[in-house]
Amino acid sequence: xxTDICLHTPYVCRMNNDQKRPLIxxxxxxxxxxxxxxxxxxxxxxxxxxxxVAPDKPQSGMGHAVTINNLLRLHPLKYDLPVSAAYSCSxxxxxxxxxxxxxxxxxxxxxxxxxxxxxxxSSINVIYSGTxxxxxxxxxxxxxxxxxxxxxxxxDADFEASKQVVHKIVKATLENGMxxxxxxxxxxxxxxxxxxxxIRICHQAKGYWEDNFDVRTDPHGKPYYWLTGEFKLMDEGLxxxxxxxxxxxxxVVPVHFDLTAYRTMxxxxxxxx
Amino acid sequence: xxTDICLHTPYVCRMNNDQKRPLIxxxxxxxxxxxxxxxxxxxxxxxxxxxxVAPDKPQSGMGHAVTINNLLRLHPLKYDLPVSAAYSCSxxxxxxxxxxxxxxxxxxxxxxxxxxxxxxxSSINVIYSGTxxxxxxxxxxxxxxxxxxxxxxxxDADFEASKQVVHKIVKATLENGMxxxxxxxxxxxxxxxxxxxxIRICHQAKGYWEDNFDVRTDPHGKPYYWLTGEFKLMDEGLxxxxxxxxxxxxxVVPVHFDLTAYRTMxxxxxxxx
Numbered sequence: 126x127x128t129d130i131c132l133h134t135p136y137v138c139r140m141n142n143d144q145k146r147p148l149i150x151x152x153x154x155x156x157x158x159x160x161x162x163x164x165x166x167x168x169x170x171x172x173x174x175x176x177x178v179a180p181d182k183p184q185s186g187m188g189h190a191v192t193i194n195n196l197l198r199l200h201p202l203k204y205d206l207p208v209s210a211a212y213s214c215s216x217x218x219x220x221x222x223x224x225x226x227x228x229x230x231x232x233x234x235x236x237x238x239x240x241x242x243x244x245x246x247s248s249i250n251v252i253y254s255g256t257x258x259x260x261x262x263x264x265x266x267x268x269x270x271x272x273x274x275x276x277x278x279x280x281d282a283d284f285e286a287s288k289q290v291v292h293k294i295v296k297a298t299l300e301n302g303m304x305x306x307x308x309x310x311x312x313x314x315x316x317x318x319x320x321x322x323x324i325r326i327c328h329q330a331k332g333y334w335e336d337n338f339d340v341r342t343d344p345h346g347k348p349y350y351w352l353t354g355e356f357k358l359m360d361e362g363l364x365x366x367x368x369x370x371x372x373x374x375x376x377v378v379p380v381h382f383d384l385t386a387y388r389t390m391x392x393x394x395x396x397x398x
Numbered sequence: 399x400x401t402d403i404c405l406h407t408p409y410v411c412r413m414n415n416d417q418k419r420p421l422i423x424x425x426x427x428x429x430x431x432x433x434x435x436x437x438x439x440x441x442x443x444x445x446x447x448x449x450x451v452a453p454d455k456p457q458s459g460m461g462h463a464v465t466i467n468n469l470l471r472l473h474p475l476k477y478d479l480p481v482s483a484a485y486s487c488s489x490x491x492x493x494x495x496x497x498x499x500x501x502x503x504x505x506x507x508x509x510x511x512x513x514x515x516x517x518x519x520s521s522i523n524v525i526y527s528g529t530x531x532x533x534x535x536x537x538x539x540x541x542x543x544x545x546x547x548x549x550x551x552x553x554d555a556d557f558e559a560s561k562q563v564v565h566k567i568v569k570a571t572l573e574n575g576m577x578x579x580x581x582x583x584x585x586x587x588x589x590x591x592x593x594x595x596x597i598r599i600c601h602q603a604k605g606y607w608e609d610n611f612d613v614r615t616d617p618h619g620k621p622y623y624w625l626t627g628e629f630k631l632m633d634e635g636l637x638x639x640x641x642x643x644x645x646x647x648x649x650v651v652p653v654h655f656d657l658t659a660y661r662t663m664x665x666x667x668x669x670x671x
Contacts, residue, residue: 188462188492189525197611197623219461219526223609224623249538251657252462252531253492265522265606297669304662306604324671328658331579333538336496338470350470350497379666381659384524385601386652389577393652396570398597 147173147235147299150225150263154184154218154242154255157202157211161241164284165273166206168291169238172299174209176234177202178225180255181213185244187255189262191223192216199224218259226266236298237263237308240273241287243280247312247366247376248330248358260308261382269303271295276370277315286318290375293324310378314370324375330365332358420446420508420572423536425494427457427515427528430475430486434514437557438546439479441564442511445572447482449507450475451498453528454486458517460528462535464496465489472497491532499539510536510581511568513546514560516553520585520639520649521603521631533581534655542576544568549643550588559591563648566597583651587643597648603638605631 149169153162157179169175181200197216204211212229214221218239226233239259246254256272263270271294275287290313298309310329314321336354343349358367366376422442426435430452442448454473470489477484485502487494491512499506512532519527529545536543544567548560563586571582583602587594612624631640639649 183467186464186466188460188464188531190461190463190490191459191526191625193459193625194456196614197625199621199623217463220625223625224611227609228611228613228623249655252534252538252655253464258461258525261525265525267606293671297671301669304659304665307659307662309666310657326663326666326671328660328663329656331656333540336500338497338501340501341469348472350472350501352464352466352470352493352496377666377671378657379659379662380657381662382522382525382657383602383604384583384651384653384655384657386577386580386654387601389580389652389654390599390601392577393582393599393650396574398566398570398599398650 148230149173149175149236149238150234151175151177152179152218152221152239152259154180154187154259156180156183157213159243160281161243161284164288165238165241165291166208168288169295170206172295176209176225176230177204177211178214178221178229180218180221181215184217184255186253187217188253189219189258190217192220197224199228218255219262222259222262233266233268237268237270238273238295241284242274243282244274244278245276245312246272246274246310247370248332251310251329251380257310261380264306264308265382269298270308271298271311272308273311273313275313275315286316286321287313289318306381306383307379310380312366312370312376314373314375316373320373321375322373324377325369327364327366327369327376327378329378330358330367331360332356421503422446422448422509422511423498423507424448424450425452425491425512425532427453427460427491427532429453429456432516433554434516434548434557437561438511438514438564439481441561442568443479445568446508449482449498449503450477450484451487451494451502453491453494454488457490457528459526460490461526462492462531463490464492470497472501491528492535495532495535506539506541509571510541510543511546514557515547516555517547517551518549518585519545519547519583520643521605524583524602524653530583534653537579537581538655542571543581544571544584545581546584546586548586548588559589559594560586562591579654579656580652583653585639585643585649587646587648589646593646594648595646597650598642600637600639600642600649600651602651603631603640604633605629
């Protein structure tokens, strides 16, 4: 890999080796052969040396799952883009980040980017999202990390506008450094570069999925279920990711992994447990 | 099921039907046949009508994964305890909560309890934990929810002290109601009732897993990996879950699912994206 070669770059590497090109890990949850990860890889290649480690199959909805009761595999891949290395991994998006750091790169990269997801990860979707869990795992490891998602589930979605958004946000992240313990959840409206109305820092909209299971009967007469559902927005605030996206604005939510609800600690202390 | 029968109870049902016995969903991530879920079911039976829906196999480390690319199965079970109904489910802990609400109970229960997990879910483990993700899914649905974990991985761990802790915390939750958007992450030290030194409201300790993959070679000469690692505590605070547990005190962390890092929003706005 070329990551030990010292090359000039205008972007400061904040983590390890200020004199070297940033080392960037690219992963996703749609699988290593999805169009979204190719778009993301293309968009970050100008910023440093890129290593791709991504699932060998779709892993949407895997949340922060890790594989502890099964083995993991890594397979080297030929990649059409000039990356330093590319691997498919048999595990979850979080497994990919862990294997990439400890068994592929043998050091922490300077940036983890995940996506570009085919479909939104705004609002409550952040907790189900493999894309965002990969980014969060980067943040847990102390690495600046960003998850990108496009509001288009189509396998041949148009990522041109998304690539421009990625470029802008990655540039700003490398220039400014990421606040400690934070990763970014970036959602991008569907559309062309000319229809996108800017980028906004937002908070996660309150909402949930009203589930609806599609019940079917197998050829042996036994029932089985498919999870479906409808998203319910429960937030009337104006500075949410949902409102930004509804107005063709890219939403950027800073996400942290300290799940403590500090404000309720005093209330619970009154329970006198 | 007996949940439509109006019976006297000293514990107020906060969610749906004040005149009825609370309806309690019990789930876990170790699987429906684990000792921990039996202990939890026993401990909550005095408080209401209990329905068990839990995974048909161990689902540790599944985080907030949901099954969207595969079918789900529910199997009714005979259960040794006097529950209203018990099912095993082919999916993840979060799938269990969703199926239980929408296809087993056909209404939201008044309480979701998850566990008792065989092993700790303190500190950063909360984000990987299927036990806690099931509780969080309850909270997302607006249901008071608690995840319980015992610091003992043994399959025949002693849950006697844990059952007393469950009784105390469930009683307090039904009496006080749960703050909106919150679930509780309860971790219980290993030991007898006499060795446990109380219950403390804490925050999640800062920490991470330094991963170490065990690399092996299969009979065909190809490498594979097992995820292992060592927990690194990075928090010197005294009011963390880790400190409580180290002092034989039960830790109770209020956990929320709004992952927005509000404090960093202003800092990010200065990036002028």
